[in-house]
Amino acid sequence: MQALVYNGPGQKNLEDRPKPSIQMPSDAIIRITKTTICGTDLHILKGDVPTCQPGTILGHEGVGVVDAVGPGVVSFKPGDRVLISCITACGRCASCRKGMYSHCATGGWILGHSIDGTQAEFVRVPYADTSLYPIPEGADEEALVMLSDILPTGFECGVLNGKVEPGSSVAIVGSGPIGLAALLTAQFYAPSEIIMIDLDDNRLAVGKRFGATATVNSADGNATQQVMKLTGGRGVDTAIEAVGIPATFKLCQDIVAAGGIVANVGVHGVKVDLHLEKLWSHNVTITTGLVDTFSIPMLLKTVQSKRIDAKQLITHHFKLGEIMQAYDTFSKAADTKALKVIIEA
Amino acid sequence: MQALVYNGPGQKNLEDRPKPSIQMPSDAIIRITKTTICGTDLHILKGDVPTCQPGTILGHEGVGVVDAVGPGVVSFKPGDRVLISCITACGRCASCRKGMYSHCATGGWILGHSIDGTQAEFVRVPYADTSLYPIPEGADEEALVMLSDILPTGFECGVLNGKVEPGSSVAIVGSGPIGLAALLTAQFYAPSEIIMIDLDDNRLAVGKRFGATATVNSADGNATQQVMKLTGGRGVDTAIEAVGIPATFKLCQDIVAAGGIVANVGVHGVKVDLHLEKLWSHNVTITTGLVDTFSIPMLLKTVQSKRIDAKQLITHHFKLGEIMQAYDTFSKAADTKALKVIIEA
Amino acid sequence: MQALVYNGPGQKNLEDRPKPSIQMPSDAIIRITKTTICGTDLHILKGDVPTCQPGTILGHEGVGVVDAVGPGVVSFKPGDRVLISCITACGRCASCRKGMYSHCATGGWILGHSIDGTQAEFVRVPYADTSLYPIPEGADEEALVMLSDILPTGFECGVLNGKVEPGSSVAIVGSGPIGLAALLTAQFYAPSEIIMIDLDDNRLAVGKRFGATATVNSADGNATQQVMKLTGGRGVDTAIEAVGIPATFKLCQDIVAAGGIVANVGVHGVKVDLHLEKLWSHNVTITTGLVDTFSIPMLLKTVQSKRIDAKQLITHHFKLGEIMQAYDTFSKAADTKALKVIIEA
């Protein structure tokens, strides 16, 4: 079968690989129909994720059709259409019992990381019963690809950790795909202000179109002052960090109100300064987290009932055979204005 | 001054009464600009509320202008435009410290009940600092009359107690003003289904216009079956009781899903049957409550940011001199299609 | 093997039955070492539980040793010592994902109810990975039998649903095994008052010994007045119903403070009166629930760290061959002063 293989930093190829087979009783083999590329895949290709070995098929998002199941699988059978969670959950360990699937003792983020992933014709999904979700009759499968990772991540790590609530004020630092996913799902809670902050005016314009009440271009270094002006000098109740560098984390500390929350979503490569000499008395909360994807069933309902239009995030379409070009488009987002790209297998 | 006075069951008059004056250091005198009539006022007039003495000026909702303040008032001064909470809160007792203002040791629902109310040219408001809210510059005061009681009641007792959340299913039994207030504020949380249930097709049509995803006319006795059909046999996550009679409370028990909540908002005059022989094992929660109005500041923000259009609830306008006619219109709602009426003083 | 079989209302026998075998990939066969009798077993024998068919082996509590596992079981192997939850959980359905294992689509309370139970030499446990718990090295297994049902029930349905908290006041109506389990676990939260209410002075004396701060014998009909006196006229923050009849549920309504919670634990056979004509405005919450046993791992830690002495609940010991006599002792608790009896298999 065709598969996009990571061959070490800076190296990837569309290769021919054997079709995966059942290895454990709880496994399922899924024939991929649609997948996508994540910012994390670019991190792997830069060499930032040493736990990903050369030779691994990339990808942790997608929808498909069940091809085969192991003897321990009870919820799915061949032919079922399924959504694949980016997080593999055994459903039995102490972390899974708490719903913290990201820290599953034998699962977590393994697809396209420590085992072969979804950018291929077929993928093996361990613990299928608790890592796949049935696709309702008549659902738009393209929209559902956004539920494998990006929407749950924006929602769980940004909106839920950030305790967005009716009438509250929210700032989202970073208007890329993940920041926009937070923006879309923040609106579930009717905050009165959602301020998008970015360096790229195009992305801010998208933010405005997706429901931001204000936008701030932080290029001039006055973002803090602008947010303070927009919030009557109080700062925001929730600051969502959706970039992953020290400067954006600092901005979140500067703009969070007393009693507010900084919800970190960004993937950080280096330590940051935490200004406890100021914040110790400000009653603030800082949260971090890898997505658990416990919200997939809920998000499915909101997509089905049209409370959210997940397809807005999709800007480009490719065939699996064109995936090298898809990577090229996705990695040059400033030029191509790409948000999420769909790869049809 | 002119005032609408309760003179015993079935008896009310527009009378001339002396203007109130400061009695306690924490009092304020408010010149009423707009007030309204509540279903509770009709209950008093039927003689259902024996704690309301004949001779009391009715009304517990309204906006106005501060006319005078006692020496203990620090937050308001004459000329300030204010919203009056239906709940008077001392801000100091154990209940107030918990935000349960409805059970304030020396306050609670006293306006138009145990002391003179707002259906008059002026009203004395005790504990002004913690019972009045400043009206923001440029706000639509008519809309804000809906924040004195009806919107906080629907929101706090129905939506918050009922833990409405993204993707959840909600049924609201009773599509009168209070049920519609719950409907409007339930949408802060993006539930995937909101089913309005009533006997009156006109009110159901209003419910549909206000955002219900389905409506059920319960006249034929098949409401339970219809709700079960709409929810795939599961029942609803939240059932909001907005009528106050045994039959509607029974319906809520019949349609709530395992793990769900019945949030009672209706004012009940008699006991009801609770079917614990079935519900003991269904992991359900039942809540009751008088509104605390702690949500007024939040609701103000959602009105200001246009997340909610509170004026939709207003169907008629009268002058204070026409208040007898306003009562007539409001009490014949099935014919007049009245929801809330504004009385301008 | 020997097993205690329900043969219809009023009929039970210690019989010889075939040893169970693996039927599904997720099954385990457990050799029982210790089991016990629950009040629910007596309900079945009275004919109150028509869903339990004659011919069923009773019992839903116990500890034992894994004898065999199906091919889908990953967490246990023959020889492992395990604690059996009274609730069987598939770990995959919507209810299980929420931790509401009691409403598992294909599990829930099935042991000794719809399938053969634990009062036998061996038992088949479906969904073993998510329905059994490993016993830590050196643990006192007799104490752990209390974790199959009674302690999680008192804790989850009484203490957690009742939101017992530091400094709060609690009344527990019913000082039988389940009320005492609530009493023991309520002390995890340092309430300032725990009032035990019962008709039996012996059980109240046990309550006092287990940590109650006051006891009330309700035989004289003045329990409400006594509780009001003990709480300065305010009532209790949490009233736990641990009996299951209309009179005790009424008492809970009478003694709960405004803003308080009535947590129902009792199994009710008939409907009760709910006095909404009084409670509609009292901001009270009523909860019901079958135990989910999600708290077993936590309770294991508190037993291991000696925060709780679970063995206090055990009053008698029998061999499996003496189980008919054990039932006799347990069912005449007023005379025998039995709380929980241990049956060694």
Place this chain on the structure above:
Amino acid sequence: MQALVYNGPGQKNLEDRPKPSIQMPSDAIIRITKTTICGTDLHILKGDVPTCQPGTILGHEGVGVVDAVGPGVVSFKPGDRVLISCITACGRCASCRKGMYSHCATGGWILGHSIDGTQAEFVRVPYADTSLYPIPEGADEEALVMLSDILPTGFECGVLNGKVEPGSSVAIVGSGPIGLAALLTAQFYAPSEIIMIDLDDNRLAVGKRFGATATVNSADGNATQQVMKLTGGRGVDTAIEAVGIPATFKLCQDIVAAGGIVANVGVHGVKVDLHLEKLWSHNVTITTGLVDTFSIPMLLKTVQSKRIDAKQLITHHFKLGEIMQAYDTFSKAADTKALKVIIEA
């Protein structure tokens, strides 16, 4: 009257000052009977708190008798015995409405900071109705001095923010008065492990006596390894930082388990490193906060019901005339083994 006056960095004197008088309608004048010294007073004397002007009477803790009240005070009258909160709350502003009294718009921590404090014969307390608490008949007033600041701080900022719960594991970094206050109040929630960490073996011995399940002397640099060993390699669910320097905050980051909480209580003078390159994916929460003292009424109940022995924290007694000596004893805690000192006025 006699008063301990801050006269600039390193300078303090017991001076004669005029008795304070009512300035605002909500003021009360309290005759101090017992007060104490806080670590924060030492910070002021080092010059670390520039917002405290020379000439200010120090002290923000104490009990006393109401001497006079302003016309706006409704809850207290001369002769009432009262506990003084270290936090002055207007009870009306947006922060107070949320219970975040520490950020009261016109109050907060002002006693002994921006206005004269309690280390004197008399003190003026603004917003008396919401900043004083009545002392119950027969209470031990010496114990209650611990409720002005230290116990609420340990409880609110450490235990509540840290979400200590039954069966959980807790590490408290710093076994000084504030860490010990967290230790005492953590036991309200029956955690299975409480590990005290400090450099001083005497303070660790006190921790052990106060209920710690284990102690770690961090002098040898192996504290992380020791905590990991004590927790089976998992780390702690809650790490409470009760020192206020970068090294101790780093230790908390090192020992917190995935999904756990670092609750900062320490007063920090410089920024710290936050290792987001590791923690971004660990689902951790970090909280900061000045005490709000909303828990004083609850703590009073636990002291009255003997769930906690607050007097254990008191090691020394002085008269107000000996306060210079009391400061000396308190500031040399390593030698004097002082925890809290009582000053009788």
